[in-house]
Amino acid sequence: MRIVLTILFFSAVILAGYGFYIIAEDVPTGHLCIGLGVAMLFLVWMPTFIYHRWKGKNVQDYMLNKENIEKMRKYTDNNKL
Template sequence: MKFVLIFLLIIITGTLSYGFYIKNNGDTNGEIIIGISVLAVAFIFMPLFIYHRYKNKNMKDFTFEKFKKELEEKSKSGDGLI
């Protein structure tokens, strides 16, 4: 998966730079290439990257459940900020 992500990043970066190069030369197809590259980043690369980074993680570590419990306990005991 890591190599697929690196390969996609290189391909997308290459097509994006090619699109800017073509656009700079006055061709209107450069804008289409830039748009397709941005869509590829948004809808192909980013979901794959997010899946790769979080596939073995516990999602409860990224929530505020522990913080909310501590805040409720402090507010019940009267030592809280509320």
């Protein structure tokens, strides 16, 4: 998954960079390349990256509920100087 994310990221950046490079000569194609690169970055790469980072994690550990607030209070009370 990490290799796929790396390939997707660099291909989106290269596509947008190529669009900026050719925008002076061929305006419609340059804008198309920039748009496709940005769309690929936000519609394909970002959801894949978020899925990869959150896979196997418990969401309840990151939510503020009564139990987690009590854990934080106990932790800070025990580590005060």
